Amino acid sequence: MQKQRVVITGMGAVSPYGQGVESLWQGLCSSKTALHSIDSSQIQGLACAIGGMVPPVNAKLISRDFRRTMSPMSIHACLAAWEALEQAGIDRTYIVGNAQGKDTEKAYRVGISMGTTLGSPQALHDFFYEYITTKSVDSVRSTAFFKVMSHTVASNVAMACGLKGRLLAPSAACASGLAGIALAFDAIRYGKETMMLCGGADEFHILTAATFDRMNAASHATEARQASCPFDAKRNGIAVSEGAGVLFIESLDSAKKRGATILAEITGYASNTSARSIAHPDSETMQACMAEALEDAHVQHDDINYINAHATSTPAGDTAEGNAIEGLFGAKAVPVSSLKGHLGHTLGACGALESIACVQMMKESLVLPTLHLENPDNTCGNLLYIQEIQAKYIQHCIKNAFAMGGIYYSLVLSQYKD
């Protein structure tokens, strides 16, 4: 079977830096963190003091008919999807579901593959608050379920964009965003779809921070620079944040036919599972995941110019990933950075937002550093850390997402060459 080449022609982002890819990129290049103080006083004993919230967006750009079933993660994802479609040059009125009365020659069938860790925590909170305090569901809004369901982001974006293609909604914890891209990539390369919106989203809720705290995986630092400092000897856990990242990807044939501007090519990926522990990271499986991704992409180790690590600033996770990278590529062989110091951990969005950052790095020939990395921890391996912005041409890079539950993904992004 002839596999289709798959290219990225549009990107959209809503991040703790604000709305839009340009806002994300400018924030990342500013070397200033988007993290700030949060109020955790409502939960007794919770010590998380730093998080990353998306600044207010104009949700009313989305009509109420669609917005009524959206929690913040879907609102952010919808705005990001519209941005991606616009950059790709896809007029939303010409997507098949919206194309009634339009010239059908111009109608596009578009699918969607967007993940999130779980449905809206706030909607769940509201439902159970009502039920537990009144022993009744009489005052529960009819739209609550559509915010809680695990495919809430993919479904709500599909409705607001009028999509007709397949709808996939991987729930793969903090690898959800990268899983979303990977499943969309497969759908196109195996000829099942031509165009897909893909990525991930998540929204901040204090209970999410508390969940990580119960596993001793959340930072208790009171200043952002200590709360998220991947690979640093003083790192002490995750700073939870939120956002949405969306890519518009299509077959190379489709992009050429439309005359679309190609931003990058997705050349391969791998996903595997570590059944050794549901909670603890597994370096050996991470290394195998990256190796399989290179094989899938037909890219040699020496041709990888940059690795964007998942590294969330947990002691165990960064150590496992760092050793996996050194194990596969060798000591100080490939520039490595994590963007969690800038963004915190955007959970289901991180794979997509950080892939967008990788495409921007490839486009601008710049490598972004790991913000707040001052004293690299030697237990993380002997890595070529990037600690300030560097000019560098990137032909191929790897984006990792290694999530709790033993779900691992590595994606290979490449400069497009005809």
Add this chain to the structure above:
Amino acid sequence: MTNEEIAKIVNEALADEFELEAEDLRPDAHIRDDLGLDSLDIVDMVIVIEKAFAFKLPDRALLANIHTLGDIYGLIANLRDVGTISK
């Protein structure tokens, strides 16, 4: 509570919940056809009206004949007259 006050409270509650324009909130406005509310909205419409008048609808069957805003005003007035809603 006068009939005018009932209409004002209903209109404000629905305008806020469903982002409706004040000029569209006429007594003869059809809830589905003119105001655009669907079956999900009507579930929420009952919730916001119950909250606005601090009562619980005694019987959902009372909704069977509710088609226009005027029908809602009439239902609330009847419930006021029988003492379900505070006067």
